[in-house]
Amino acid sequence: MLVKEFIFKIEEKFPLSLQQDYDNSGIQIEGPNLELSNVIVTLDVTEQSVERAIETNAQMILSHHPMFFHPLKSIKSGNFRERMIYPIIMNSISVYSAHTNYDAAKNGLNDLLSEKLELKDVKPLMKMDDFGNGIGRVGYIRKQPIEEFVNFVKEKLESDHVKFAPAESRYVEKIAICSGAGSDLLDSVLSSDVDLYITGDLSYHEIATAVQSGLSLIVVDHDETEKFFEDGMIDFANSFGIKTTKYHERFYWIL
Structure with a gap:
């Protein structure tokens, strides 16, 4: 299955029309329309999840939270979100988010x-x-x-x-x-x-x-x-024979 075919399946099942007004679900970065051999499924697009995508030769990162909520005015290496754009594009990775529509x-x-x-x-x-x-x-x-x-x-x-x-x-x-x-x-x-x-x-x-x-x-x-998004989307992708890698990241601990 090609990237665009999989995106069509996602939006058929979880229509973008269901998202809230403030949201930005959908394509975050559109890469080449490649054959999908591996999809990274995660809650957030982070530098670590991008590294995992590159390591596993993934063609897509499928996240719950959108990578972009606000328009970019510039792309600088000092901001972690903007810094991720370079390796994503250079490695032909598509980024897609299913948030409030999901x-x-x-x-x-x-x-x-x-x-x-x-x-x-x-x-x-x-x-x-x-x-x-x-x-x-x-x-x-x-x-x-x-x-x-x-x-x-x-x-x-x-x-x-x-x-x-x-x-x-x-x-x-x-x-x-x-x-x-x-x-x-x-x-x-x-x-x-x-x-x-x-x-x-x-x-x-x-x-x-x-x-x-x-x-x-x-x-x-x-x-x-929200962590069950990962398992739910993995089951969804697997139903089309697409290989997935789960990447769950936690940013805090209760001490």
Whole structure:
């Protein structure tokens, strides 16, 4: 399969029309339309992931977070993002990102999270069309003490720590989730009559507002909700017989 054919398959499954206005999903750097023998799948385009692509003779880097969010005014060697452009182009590598379109798409990241957490009767929190696409997800679990479900979430998301903010009710049954940063959805969650919201990157004041409003929270590190992008996209690429290399990079540690 050629690079452009694979990109067509990605956009057919996870349409760019689903991305948020602020986003820049899609082609980041268009390289030659080569036969794909290896694709690097990663959350972020970094100098290390570019090095791995070169080492493995990959023709494409497929990332979750876009390489470019803002227009470039110049290309200088001092900036790490701009510095990556030279080796990418010189080694004929294409860079493609599937971000909020992958989050919102049916069978995309939020559905993967729903499956991980064994949610039932799952629907988009904010519906975008009649085909199952939308922002966030709402589903149901067996009614249980919230402390029991917190441990289940840590196990299923393979996370050794979370922020746990329980509201007055100690039982949960109806759950809302949003991969990555979910603060923009907080008002929609509060009006959706759910018991618990699972997301990343909520501030102290947002947590306080939610709990005082009767909504329990599990706040997971941003990348801990998004790391399943790599496995999901690897399965997608492998379904077309494309070889993949997973490159997962972590930039911080909890001490």
